Each structure stands twice: as structure tokens, then as C-alpha cells.
Amino acid sequence: MSLQFLADGILVGAMIGLGAIGVTLTYSILGFANFVHGEFITWGTYAALTLTSGIGLLVGQDMAPLGPFSIGWPVLVAGLIAMVLTGLLALLLDLIVFRRLRRHGNAIIMVMASFGASMALRSLVEFTFTSEPAYFSRELQIAMPIGLGIRLTADQMLMLGLTLVLVVAMQLLISRTQLGRAMRAVSENPALAQVAGVDVAGVVRLTWMIGGALACAAGIMAGITVQIRPFMGFDLLLPLFSAAILGGIGSVPGAVIGGLIVGLGESLAVQLIGANYRAAAAFLLLIAVLLIKPTGLFGRRA
Amino acid sequence: MTATSSSRTDAPLLTARDIVAGYQRDLPIVNGAGIELRAGEIAVVLGPNGAGKSTLVKAIAGLVPISSGSVVLGDADITHLPAHRKIAAGLAFVPQTENVFATMTIDDNLLLAAAVLPKAQRHARCQAMYEMFPDLARQKRLPAGRLSGGQRQMLAIARALMVGPRVLLLDEPSAGLSPKLVAGVFADLARIRDSGVGIVLVEQNARAALSIGDRAYVLVEGRNRHQGPAAGLADDPLVAALYLGHRPAAATTGVPA
Numbered sequence: 001m002s003l004q005f006l007a008d009g010i011l012v013g014a015m016i017g018l019g020a021i022g023v024t025l026t027y028s029i030l031g032f033a034n035f036v037h038g039e040f041i042t043w044g045t046y047a048a049l050t051l052t053s054g055i056g057l058l059v060g061q062d063m064a065p066l067g068p069f070s071i072g073w074p075v076l077v078a079g080l081i082a083m084v085l086t087g088l089l090a091l092l093l094d095l096i097v098f099r100r101l102r103r104h105g106n107a108i109i110m111v112m113a114s115f116g117a118s119m120a121l122r123s124l125v126e127f128t129f130t131s132e133p134a135y136f137s138r139e140l141q142i143a144m145p146i147g148l149g150i151r152l153t154a155d156q157m158l159m160l161g162l163t164l165v166l167v168v169a170m171q172l173l174i175s176r177t178q179l180g181r182a183m184r185a186v187s188e189n190p191a192l193a194q195v196a197g198v199d200v201a202g203v204v205r206l207t208w209m210i211g212g213a214l215a216c217a218a219g220i221m222a223g224i225t226v227q228i229r230p231f232m233g234f235d236l237l238l239p240l241f242s243a244a245i246l247g248g249i250g251s252v253p254g255a256v257i258g259g260l261i262v263g264l265g266e267s268l269a270v271q272l273i274g275a276n277y278r279a280a281a282a283f284l285l286l287i288a289v290l291l292i293k294p295t296g297l298f299g300r301r302a
Numbered sequence: 303m304t305a306t307s308s309s310r311t312d313a314p315l316l317t318a319r320d321i322v323a324g325y326q327r328d329l330p331i332v333n334g335a336g337i338e339l340r341a342g343e344i345a346v347v348l349g350p351n352g353a354g355k356s357t358l359v360k361a362i363a364g365l366v367p368i369s370s371g372s373v374v375l376g377d378a379d380i381t382h383l384p385a386h387r388k389i390a391a392g393l394a395f396v397p398q399t400e401n402v403f404a405t406m407t408i409d410d411n412l413l414l415a416a417a418v419l420p421k422a423q424r425h426a427r428c429q430a431m432y433e434m435f436p437d438l439a440r441q442k443r444l445p446a447g448r449l450s451g452g453q454r455q456m457l458a459i460a461r462a463l464m465v466g467p468r469v470l471l472l473d474e475p476s477a478g479l480s481p482k483l484v485a486g487v488f489a490d491l492a493r494i495r496d497s498g499v500g501i502v503l504v505e506q507n508a509r510a511a512l513s514i515g516d517r518a519y520v521l522v523e524g525r526n527r528h529q530g531p532a533a534g535l536a537d538d539p540l541v542a543a544l545y546l547g548h549r550p551a552a553a554t555t556g557v558p559a
Contacts, residue, residue: 181406181414188403191365195397196415196461197389 005267007150011225013243013263014163017256019218019236020243021170022211028187028250029207030102032110036093037215037240039121041233044086044216045223046129051078052136068154070139071224079220083213090212091205093117118234126230133227136220159221166217170210170252183207187250239266242282246289248299257297261285314374315341315500316362316393316469321371323361330369331357333524337502339469344491344501346515346532348508354524355504356398359471362502363395364388375469390418394467398474401458404447408438411446411457415464431460435490452483459490469500476507488514512536 019041026034055074065072097117101110143151174180185193186203194200215233222232243262247254262282269281289297316339324330332354339345347355360366362373364385373381380391388395403411412431416424432439435456441449446457455475462470472491476484484507492514495501505511512518515532528535 178413178417181410182417184406184410185403185414188405189400192397192400192403193414194365194385195363195389195395196403197386197417197465198414199384199386 002271003148003150005271006264007146007152007156009264009267010260011152011156011160011263012266013260014160014256015218015221015225015259016236016239016243016263017259018163018166018221019215019240020247020255020259021167021252022214023240024244024247024249024251024255025183025207026211027244029183029204030098030110032107032114033241034211035111035114035118035237036090036121037211038233038235038237039118039125040086040090040212040215041219041222041236042125042230043089043121043233044082044212045219045228045232046125046134047085048075048078048082048216048220049134049136049223049228051081054078065137065139069158070137070141070153070155072137075136075220075224079217082220083216086216087209087212090208090215094204094208122230122234129230131230133229134223135227136224153225155224159225162217163221166214167252167256170214174252179203179206184250238279239263239282242286245296246286248296251296251298254296254298312340314338315343315376316502317372317374318358318362319372319374321358321361321368321373323357323366323368323371325366327367327369331366331524332361334371335519335521335524335526336371337519339500339502341468341500342495342498343516344495344503344514344532346508346511346518347502347504347521348511348518349521349527353521355521356473357524358521359395359473359502359504360397363393363471365395389415389465389467392465392468393471394462394465394469395471396458396462396473396475398477402446402449402454402461405445407443408446408449408457409442411461412464415461418465427464427466431463434463434493435460451478452480452486455479455483455487456490459487459494463494463499467499469502470494471502471504473504474506475503476505476510484510509536 019037022040023034023037026032026037052074055078059074097113098110101113141153141155143153145151174183182193182198182203183206185196185198186200190200193203218236219233222236239259239262243258244255245258246261247256247258262285265281265285266278269277293299316337318338319336320334321332321336322330322334323332335354335358337345337347337358347358349355357366361368364383364387368381371381372379375391375393378391380388380393383391385395403414406414409428412428413424416427419427432442437453438457438460446454449457459470459472459475475487475491479487488510491501491503495514503511503515512532512535518528518530518532518535519526520528
């Protein structure tokens with residue numbers, strides 16, 4: 001058996017983990033399963049794609065790839081701007097939809113609203129960009145052997161590195177900073193957080209921004225290493241939720257480790273049983289973990 | 303913890319007047335009650351279950367909407383400030399239950415509340431709290447959920463004191479504690495009062511509360527029924543009969559809060 005499935009699983013898992021951070025944060029702080037998160041991934045990626053073409057038009061033909069990678073600097077700049085824009089999109093959606101509904105405090109209404117908003121946003125992307133797959137770059141990438149019979153492209157290694165940086169930065173933010181403390185406090189008990197001097201509305205806004213930006217980052221990585229499609233985020237939604245629940249709602253490292261487990265489980269299933277069972281693997285893993293530890297691997301909820 | 307208005311100790315530090323408040327606008331639980339508090343004083347709020355004592359302090363703290371009346375702290379009208387801005391203005395609140403963040407360490411519980419302080423002062427302020435409550439200092443890296451009931455109460459009070467408030471509101475700090483621990487908590491409150499902080503103490507444990515109180519309010523059906531010095535109130539036959547638990551059989555059909 002080739003060990004390549006390990007590399008594939010870790011790559012997909014890192015992407016799922018990055019997206020799942022946003023899911024786990026909005027779930028724990030806002031208290032509902034936000035189905036729009038998949039659309040943040042899609043919208044963020046298409047925003048980055050559009051901005052990349054825009055930058056290309058502005059600076060002319062000089063879009064040579066950077067070093068061994070398939071993408072040039074315009075993708076990186078466009079990616080950063082797209083992350084901010086996706087954060088703002090999340091904030092806008094909260095402002096016009098979720099903030100009003102939150103006052104009624106009914107989670108099922110929020111979930112249904114997010115489902116509706118997600119369908120609307122997805123259709124809008126399909127209408128604007130068609131369902132043809134798009135790519136950041138047409139450059140060919142040669143996978144290099146890195147030992148143990150595993151091959152990775154330069155792009156894939158870059159993605160893994162960037163994911164690691166983002167995950168460590170998020171974990172430090174949550175565990176060490178005043179904002180992180182405030183986020184944990186709001187997640188545990190919003191009323192008490194207010195009494196402890198936390199601006200709960202401000203924390204909610206920042207949570208949306210961070211969740212949206214990270215979803216965009218995950219989408220761009222999927223776009224670079226695979227392809228860009230209007231359904232890319234929707235297809236990732238269930239693995240994202242599996243990862244977030246598997247890791248324990250509210251836990252950033254949990255979301256990432258959950259993502260890696262789901263990714264590895266999927267690629268192992270492809271290797272052993274066949275590609276048809278890819279999606280089922282995530283759920284079998286999820287059910288198995290929840291039967292043993294209902295709060296997820298790193299769940300803290302009492 | 304210096305009280306800035308200490309030069310005019312006779313002027314009230316906190317005045318809550320004619321407060322009408324409740325979770326639903328058409329169903330007020332507090333119906334015109336009010337309190338007045340001076341720096342370095344403990345005001346005890348008593349009353350039967352359902353009298354609106356808890357709702358009154360929650361409304362003053364900004365957790366229950368106030369539909370009419372006013373809350374003035376020092377010279378500032380803070381009636382409609384959101385709860386987190388009231389902390390910054392110098393008004394801290396300790397809820398009765400779930401008053402610590404169980405999943406966060408003791409250190410993080412305290413540092414969380416230090417957000418409004420300049421960065422350089424935050425750890426020093428934590429240290430001051432640990433000196434005041436040595437029990438907490440020994441376990442500062444433990445999640446607060448592992449603390450005993452008495453220690454949780456200490457942590458909740460320490461968290462409220464982090465910003466150096468001028469007024470501290472407490473909702474039944476003796477609830478669920480053994481008599482020995484209650485004595486400890488009340489001794490702490492007396493110390494805090496002596497440092498110049500004004501304290502509003504809502505209590506069921508009337509005798510213990512009146513023993514450290516300076517003035518007392520008795521609420522009935524959301525209104526002030528009695529107000530005056532705390533001393534001697536426990537022995538006032540009418541008040542004792544109605545609100546201190548020695549109720550005649552006919553008057554015991556109160557609705558629980």
C-alpha cells in the first residue's frame with residue numbers, strides 16, 4: 001500500500017481544519033450551526049480569483065509564478081484582500097439577517113435562515129461565474145518525492161506551511177490575548193461576559209470577521225491545489241461540521257485535529273474501499289468519536 | 303481602590319430612583335423601587351421571594367432593561383448604559399449563580415475583567431487580588447470550575463474588584479454556602495467596604511446581612527416598603543414578622559422568585 005494517502009489526507013485535512021475553525025468559533029459564540037460558512041469559502045475564493053485577474057490587468061503581462069510555485073504574487077495580494085472582504089461579507093450578513101433573528105434566541109430559526117442565505121449566495125455565484133471550473137493558474141506542477149514513496153507539489157507544501165502559520169496564530173490569539181479571553185468568555189456565558197466588562201456585540205462582530213477570513217483562506221488553498229467551483233464550499237460543509245464537532249465545539253486545535261482526522265479518514269477510505277465511500281468515512285468517524293466522547297475530543301462544555 | 307468622591311462623603315455615590323424594570327415591558331417586576339448609597343457604606347436589600355430584589359440590582363447593573371427611573375453614579379447618569387460600559391464607569395456586579403467562567407483558569411477569569419485597565423497594571427492588579435484572597439493564588443492555573451462554592455464566590459468578588467469599582471452590587475453571595483463560609487464572605491465584604499467601596503447587598507440571609515449593613519431597604523412587590531438604618535431592623539417586630547422568616551401562617555403563601 002502506498003503511503004501517498006497520508007499526504008493526500010493531511011492536505012485535505014489541513015484545508016478542512018482551517019475552514020472548521022470558523023465553524024467552531026461561530027458555533028460556540030453565536031450558538032448555531034451556520035450553513036453559510038461553505039459560501040464564505042466559495043465567495044472568498046471567487047473574490048480572490050476576480051482580484052487576481054484585476055491585478056493582472058492593472059500591472060500588464062508580468063504574472064510569472066514565484067519560484068517553484070504555480071502562482072505569482074498577485075494571488076497572494078488578492079488572497080489577503082479577499083480574506084478581508086469575506087470577513088466583511090460575514091459581518092454584513094450578520095447585520096441584515098442574523099442579528100435580528102438572534103434577539104428571538106431560537107437556534108433552529110437561525111439554522112434555517114443560514115440555509116436559505118447559503119442557497120441564495122451559491123446561486124448568485126453560479127449565475128455570475130457559471131458552473132465551469134476555474135483555476136488560479138494553468139501552470140503544471142510536478143510532484144516531488146519527499147521520501148517513503150510520498151510525492152508533494154511545491155504548492156501543496158506551501159499550503160501546508162500557510163495553514164500551520166494560521167492555526168498557530170489563531171491558537172495564540174485565543175489562548176493568550178485579551179480578545180481571546182473575551183471570546184472564550186462570551187462562548188461560555190454571554191451575560192456574565194457583559195458583567196465582566198466584555199463588549200459582547202463587538203466580540204460577535206470580530207468572530208464573524210475571523211471566521212469569514214479563515215474560510216476564504218481555506219477556499220483559496222482548495223482553489224490553488226484543486227480547482228474553483230460554485231459548489232466547492234457547499235461540498236466542504238459536511239466535512240467542516242464533522243471536523244468541528246469531532247474536535248469539540250469551541251476548540252481551535254480541536255477543529256484542526258478534527259479536520260486532519262476527517263481528511264485522513266476520507267483518503268484512507270478511498271485507498272481501501274473506493275472513492276464512493278469518501279464522504280461516508282467522515283460520518284462514521286464522527287459517530288464513533290461521539291459515542292465514546294459526546295463533547296468531542298477537546299470539548300469543554302460541562 | 304480609592305474612591306474619587308471621598309471628599310464629599312455625605313453626597314450619595316449611587317442613586318437609583320423610581321426604577322421600573324422587568325424582562326418584558328408590560329410585566330414590570332420592579333415597580334418604583336429605589337436605593338441610595340454612600341461611599342464606604344453597605345446597603346442591604348431585603349424582602350420576600352419575588353419582591354424584585356434581584357431584578358433591581360440586575361437592572362442597575364444593566365442586565366435587565368429599565369423602562370423608567372434613573373441610575374446616577376457620582377455625577378453621571380448611567381441609567382441606560384450597556385452592562386459592559388457600567389463596569390468601566392465604576393459599577394461592578396456579582397451575579398448569584400454561574401458567576402465565574404468555569405472553563406477558564408482563575409488567572410484568565412481575573413485578567414478578562416482587566417481589559418479596561420492599562421496593560422501595565424493588569425498583572426499587578428491580579429497580584430493585589432491574590433493577596434486579598436490567598437486561597438485563589440494557590441490555584442491560579444486551575445479552571446474555575448474546579449473551585450468549591452466558597453472559592454467561586456471569592457473569585458467572583460475578586461473579578462468584580464479588578465477594575466477598582468466605586469460601587470459593588472452583590473446578588474445573594476451567601477446562597478448555597480455553609481454558615482462558616484458565609485461569615486468569611488461577609489467579613490471580606492466588610493473589609494472591602496472599609497476601603498471606601500460602596501456595596502449593595504441583596505440577601506435572603508437577613509440577620510447576617512443586617513449585622514454588617516449600614517442601611518437597609520425592604521422591598522415588597524417591587525416597591526420600597528421600609529428603609530432606614532440597618533441596626534435594630536432585625537429586631538423590629540413588624541419587619542421581622544413579615545420578612546425575616548418569622549411569618550405568621552396566613553402570610554406564607556408567597557410566590558417563589
